Amino acid sequence: MSTDLPMFPLGTVLFPGEVLPLQVFEPRYLAMVDHCLAQPDRLRFGVVLIARGHEVGGGDERTGVGTIARITSCRPGGGARLLIGCVGEQRIRVDEWLPDDPYPRAAVTEWPDEPSEVSAASARELTDRLAEFGGLHARWSALQGHPSWSVPVWDDLPGSDGDRGFALARSLPIGAIDRLRVLSAPGPCERVLVLCDALADVVAALRFRLADPGGAEEDA
Template identity: 90%
Template sequence: MPTELPMFPLGTVLFPGEALPLQVFEPRYLTMVDHCLAQPDRLRFGVVLIARGHEVGGGDDRTGVGTIARITSCRPGGGARLLIGSVGEQRIRVDEWLPDDPYPRAVVTEWPDEPSDVSDAAAGELTDRLAEFADLFARFSVRQGRPALPVPVWADLPGTDGDRGFALARSLPIGAIDRLRVLSAPGPGDRVLVLCDALADVVAALRFRLADPGGAE
């Protein structure tokens, strides 16, 4: 059912299951955190990507798909600043933005994954793209003198196909727009296809950097 939720527009996309640390210092968001902490059943706020504009000061354009974040910790950060720990939970659609007084709010509806199977062909393509990315990323890391981080294997990720898609996306160096495309994919099958496209762009960028003698700069 649609529900009113405090909202925190950011310059990033939050996935379900992803940790989100925040430094809160704007008066409107300090007020929002006070509201959330007032009762145990209020420890949630929505996170959406700012399409245009800035995180501080308002006046931004916001996307209509986001994720509910649950506050897991809160401590003073010095001065009028709070350090918030939170984690993404359920994907949401924004039905209506409400006035930003005293802080951003919206009427939202939870958006569970829609039925969409991951085909063997799509899983195979994603596996191949991941292997190619892992090889190129390892070579690029060596050039930079840094250890290469492990790249997940699709078949080894736990949970449902929907969970695995979000877990994989959390670990990949993809930009905000591709992250939004992953979040906005209706179901697991669609999400895998988006991940394949996003990985193709990352692989192309790595090949270009490796072919450029100055690409490690």
Template identity: 60%
Template structure:
């Protein structure tokens, strides 16, 4: 268990993803000022399930990701430009008072073994193929260019592979939170496949 500064956002950060941020709100300027004094500047990122990023009074999810600050550049107007990298997944045990910025007691949540991921992996790869096909049909129908999805090189490690596949796919933030919150890679890929099936179904409806 450790206490981390927290940055609730309207987006989900997955382990391994890059997250560019422009920080301007005074409480988060103070947070960055403190973070960059550390040898390993980090903070937690969680999704705001209800409310807004600016001003507080938000409702936050209890599963997030540690973001390590890879670069920090001052911007005119008392702002910071950050480039962060998602690292460990964490669960929030307890929120502390937002004084002067959000903080929480968190524990790292490693993936649990939840079975062979071969079947859900095949489902995801098939859904990606279907997504590419329906995108091409829509592009031909509308005369627009075809959206590109470059399938990444997949690692051997099941957990890393499930996050690499999840990053960059056109699913909503609620679905990305489901992916992040899955206990292990097999259930994560199942959630991802279900989300992609919904996207494909919605695009096919547009074709009609």
């Protein structure tokens, strides 16, 4: 069943369980926050990725999969700005975009994970990719003088396989398109396969940087 929900298109993907701090200053989104804060049962809005365009001013092209964000805090940020804290909850599909009046709105349907099992082979492949990434990241971090990344262990992550996939994705340095692929994976099995692919790209990028650390540092 569809539900009408205020929407906040952003240049990022929000995962279930992820914390999202926002600075709100555009009048239409200030109006949206006022609407959400008016009643305790309305502290939620949808977040979707902007596929093309910009967050400010409208005219953007939006993706059809997103996440419900629940407002956990709100305080003045100086001038007309508000600083709000949010946390991702359920995944959603956008059924229909409604008129942006006075702020973006959509008819959405919650999209729970579709049943699928993460096979032992897939879990092993993901574990190997994580270990490879962890080792390369440690070398790169040592060169840059930064702390290294603590490699998570799949079996030690809390919750269901679906929860584990999202928890892992929240900690990985992957781009918005890969994050959208993770969010759009129908179930846990497919999500693990997407994570393996995304990690392969990250590993390749790290190998390139380590082969020419001076050039990669200049490019950065």
